[in-house]
Amino acid sequence: MTARIHGIVTDADGSPVPGARVALEAGPVPLPDIALLTGEDGTFSLDVPRAGEYAVTAHGEAGSGRCTVLVPGEGSARITLVI
Template structure:
């Protein structure tokens, strides 16, 4: 592991989304097709193999969100389901 992306998935009202599916969609190197579920408080963390730009996606409650993250750099991200 070289870096970590951590964050929270929020609904349109700004509340945490427990059980949302979060995955890395793209990165500077090939990535395994693995997803995780957010905790009861909507938080998650993903370890990444090297520095670079990653696309993180979240799906839950019939909505989805994507964000591009630079590692190192972003200590914490928010994904807002719309």
């Protein structure tokens, strides 16, 4: 099973932000450039190489946000990024 970070990008009012760029900024191992755009409902899902602590960023027209998340071994972590 793959470790995964999934979640949603919202604005300050809690509305989903479609088309925001979500990227892994740092992790427990060197990372390739991993980024994607949120779906129409503001959601995203990123596979990560292993369990550990990751920094995730989101950038959209309304601004940007960053958070740190701990991904358990062979599991997933859910986050909300507010921009």
